[in-house]
Amino acid sequence: MVEKLTVSSSPHVWSENSTSKIMLDVVIALLPATVGAIYFFRLNAAMLIALAVITAVLTEMAIQKIRKQPVTVSDYSAVVTGLLLALNIPASAPWWIPIVGSIFAIAIVKQLFGGLGQNFMNPALAARIMLTLSWTDQMTQWIKPGADAVSGATPLSFVKGVTAIPSKAPDLYDMIVGNIAGSMGETSAILLILGGLYLVYRGVISPKVPAIFIGTVAVITLIAGGFDASYMLYHVFGGGLMIGAIFMATDYASSPVTAKGKVFFALGCGIITSMIRLYGAYPEGVGFSILLMNVAAPLIEKYTAPKVFGEVRK
Amino acid sequence: MKLLTFKGGIHPPEYKELTEHLPIERAVEPSTVVIPMQQHIGAPCEPIVKVGDRVLVGQKIGEAKGFVSSPVHSSVSGEVKAIDMMPAAGGGEVLSVTIISDGQNEVDPSVQPKGDIEKLSAKEIVDIIKEAGIVGMGGAAFPTHVKLSPPPEKKIDTIILNGAECEPYLTADHRLMLETPENVIYGLRALMKSVGVEKGYIGIESNKPDAIETMTKAAAEYPNIEVVGLYTKYPQGAEKQLIYACTKKEVPSGGLPMDVGVVVNNVGTAAQVAIAIKTGMPLVERITTVTGKAVASPKNLLIKIGVPVKDVIEQCGGLTQKPGKLIMGGPMMGLATHTDEVVITKGSSGVLLFDETEAKMPERGPCIRCGKCVDICPAFLQPLHISNFSNNNMMEAAEKYRALDCIECGSCSFICPAKIPLLQAIRVAKRNIIAKKRKQS
Numbered sequence: 001m002v003e004k005l006t007v008s009s010s011p012h013v014w015s016e017n018s019t020s021k022i023m024l025d026v027v028i029a030l031l032p033a034t035v036g037a038i039y040f041f042r043l044n045a046a047m048l049i050a051l052a053v054i055t056a057v058l059t060e061m062a063i064q065k066i067r068k069q070p071v072t073v074s075d076y077s078a079v080v081t082g083l084l085l086a087l088n089i090p091a092s093a094p095w096w097i098p099i100v101g102s103i104f105a106i107a108i109v110k111q112l113f114g115g116l117g118q119n120f121m122n123p124a125l126a127a128r129i130m131l132t133l134s135w136t137d138q139m140t141q142w143i144k145p146g147a148d149a150v151s152g153a154t155p156l157s158f159v160k161g162v163t164a165i166p167s168k169a170p171d172l173y174d175m176i177v178g179n180i181a182g183s184m185g186e187t188s189a190i191l192l193i194l195g196g197l198y199l200v201y202r203g204v205i206s207p208k209v210p211a212i213f214i215g216t217v218a219v220i221t222l223i224a225g226g227f228d229a230s231y232m233l234y235h236v237f238g239g240g241l242m243i244g245a246i247f248m249a250t251d252y253a254s255s256p257v258t259a260k261g262k263v264f265f266a267l268g269c270g271i272i273t274s275m276i277r278l279y280g281a282y283p284e285g286v287g288f289s290i291l292l293m294n295v296a297a298p299l300i301e302k303y304t305a306p307k308v309f310g311e312v313r314k
Numbered sequence: 315m316k317l318l319t320f321k322g323g324i325h326p327p328e329y330k331e332l333t334e335h336l337p338i339e340r341a342v343e344p345s346t347v348v349i350p351m352q353q354h355i356g357a358p359c360e361p362i363v364k365v366g367d368r369v370l371v372g373q374k375i376g377e378a379k380g381f382v383s384s385p386v387h388s389s390v391s392g393e394v395k396a397i398d399m400m401p402a403a404g405g406g407e408v409l410s411v412t413i414i415s416d417g418q419n420e421v422d423p424s425v426q427p428k429g430d431i432e433k434l435s436a437k438e439i440v441d442i443i444k445e446a447g448i449v450g451m452g453g454a455a456f457p458t459h460v461k462l463s464p465p466p467e468k469k470i471d472t473i474i475l476n477g478a479e480c481e482p483y484l485t486a487d488h489r490l491m492l493e494t495p496e497n498v499i500y501g502l503r504a505l506m507k508s509v510g511v512e513k514g515y516i517g518i519e520s521n522k523p524d525a526i527e528t529m530t531k532a533a534a535e536y537p538n539i540e541v542v543g544l545y546t547k548y549p550q551g552a553e554k555q556l557i558y559a560c561t562k563k564e565v566p567s568g569g570l571p572m573d574v575g576v577v578v579n580n581v582g583t584a585a586q587v588a589i590a591i592k593t594g595m596p597l598v599e600r601i602t603t604v605t606g607k608a609v610a611s612p613k614n615l616l617i618k619i620g621v622p623v624k625d626v627i628e629q630c631g632g633l634t635q636k637p638g639k640l641i642m643g644g645p646m647m648g649l650a651t652h653t654d655e656v657v658i659t660k661g662s663s664g665v666l667l668f669d670e671t672e673a674k675m676p677e678r679g680p681c682i683r684c685g686k687c688v689d690i691c692p693a694f695l696q697p698l699h700i701s702n703f704s705n706n707n708m709m710e711a712a713e714k715y716r717a718l719d720c721i722e723c724g725s726c727s728f729i730c731p732a733k734i735p736l737l738q739a740i741r742v743a744k745r746n747i748i749a750k751k752r753k754q755s
Contacts, residue, residue, distance in 0.1 A: 009738035011724030257685030
């Protein structure tokens with residue numbers, strides 16, 4: 001045989017899975033919520049989503065060009081960040097909000113820390129928090145869905161500081177479907193859950209994190225509300241819990257890789273979210289809780305290393 | 315049947331349909347064989363023949379040097395033409411005896427039936443196995459008599475035969491179990507007697523239902539032999555994972571199967587033990603699956619030890635296209651070889667030829683910390699971290715993350731969506747850590 005043969009370390013076969021396939025799955029999982037946002041909030045929503053995604057991709061491209069690195073926008077990870085960010089801003093936001101947010105998410109949170117897989121926080125979430133702290137008015141002008149959108153309060157602002165649901169709060173059915181005021185993508189629980197189920201089915205995320213996160217919030221608010229089930233459901237379906245638990249807390253780079261670590265991580269997210277919602281100054285605590293747990297993730301991972309096969313615990 | 319298994323693991327495509335229904339064929343008689351003096355783990359053999367000597371089938375031509383070693387025998391009758399260095403499957407060269415066959419296949423007079431198991435003592439059986447040059451035929455080629463000689467303080471209570479054949483493509487063990495189940499059972503009985511155990515298991519993956527059925531039938535009259543179905547998952551046939559599946563015992567980290575009272579042997583090894591006792595013929599030939607996209611007609615062949623791989627490929631209709639990779643063994647743990655001059659040895663479970671597309675190395679991306687490698691690692695390690703430490707020359711950290719517990723199954727590299735060669739980096743760490751330990755002691 002005169003041909004040159006490849007010599008390499010085993011294994012010699014690889015799975016079909018790839019980074020871009022995983023990211024594309026996340027995009028697909030976000031589609032129901034995206035379509036829902038456009039349906040509920042109409043043209044402005046479509047424009048904001050497009051701006052966020054395009055800016056995220058262009059920013060990633062530009063930074064990789066400047067740093068003379070291979071351009072990797074085809075792995076869809078920037079699309080995921082842009083889309084997630086868009087779903088986290090209100091439909092009434094001005095056009096420059098998604099642009100500033102996407103640049104911050106990609107340039108600062110993701111690329112400056114080393115790019116894909118190296119970000120210590122979820123880029124979209126960090127951008128949302130940055131935008132909320134910097135332009136609080138623009139980021140909290142919630143509008144109710146519909147063509148002639150009028151401003152309205154989010155369900156969580158109704159239950160803030162009280163332990164019973166006021167009579168003027170929106171209907172629970174509307175909350176599950178998404179016919180309420182809120183960020184574009186966080187209003188429809190059912191569309192987000194649909195996306196989450198797809199990710200679990202495709203093996204992209206473990207159902208453990210969203211289930212424990214949401215479960216913890218449910219248990220704590222159930223107790224805090226004096227075992228009023230509808231008060232608890234308000235907390236579960238209101239605000240950013242669904243999008244946060246399903247799409248943000250499951251971010252690979254900023255959550256622990258160990259099975260046990262994921263449990264502690266999700267538990268921590270649930271406890272902090274509940275505490276902020278019940279006792280904090282803000283009506284919503286999902287974003288802060290995930291970012292705080294993101295920072296704690298390496299530590300959690302360090303102390304939750306699996307017991308190695310055949311290892312005898314001392 | 316309830317299927318037994320371990321935690322973790324992967325499901326690579328099997329590609330067994332290429333050869334699983336093809337009966338074992340005897341390979342064409344070779345004109346020349348090149349027999350390496352080291353085909354096993356342990357000390358190499360010393361040749362005990364000279365150039366020009368006439369040798370017979372089954373005649374010992376290499377004497378084992380040391381306890382962890384195994385003698386080598388001629389697979390043909392003919393004349394010793396050369397004793398020199400020849401290409402080895404793992405890269406590099408190995409001292410080999412080249413024999414020109416006279417085509418007579420005259421059997422050495424020392425090859426005589428050893429009598430019935432019932433009449434042989436445990437020690438006699440171990441000696442027969444040792445003298446017959448029998449080594450683990452699943453691929454690792456660890457001398458079998460060493461496994462059967464535990465220190466007196468280790469009480470062995472179970473022998474497990476590995477019929478999992480979890481490597482994709484390979485079907486040699488499958489065919490062996492279908493075609494000569496009586497030899498597998500006979501060999502297992504001999505192995506059980508040699509270490510004085512009461513319980514014998516034969517573990518077979520559920521993707522070989524016909525083998526499970528055949529072996530169950532063959533084992534029917536021996537109540538202490540149990541054929542167990544194993545869930546089809548790689549690496550089901552890894553020693554420690556197989557022991558866990560059958561007995562739910564974990565071999566302690568850094569320990570050996572005998573630490574939990576178990577000895578594991580391949581079904582092929584057991585069949586070879588049966589042949590050695592029944593006919594007296596040492597290990598001079600084996601069943602090898604020759605397969606892959608680049609081979610014209612894949613086959614399960616009974617091949618004499620020392621036949622060059624290029625002759626074997628020739629016999630399988632040659633190549634259909636330009637080959638990209640030649641793998642000795644299966645695609646998960648086999649050795650990629652730089653030349654087809656290498657020969658069939660005692661551990662050659664497969665000869666796998668990839669075409670150029672299959673041989674192409676995937677482009678590696680950055681780790682996205684998906685944690686898939688952690689989820690599937692059958693040793694419960696964190697491959698992404700060990701690999702990272704290894705790449706940054708942080709060998710102490712790699713050791714702390716228990717790199718040495720890696721069984722090198724390759725599941726992590728397989729599953730990685732970023733196509734990071736995790737196992738390769740972990741191997742580097744293991745070699746470094748072991749080298750450092752040697753230096754210290």
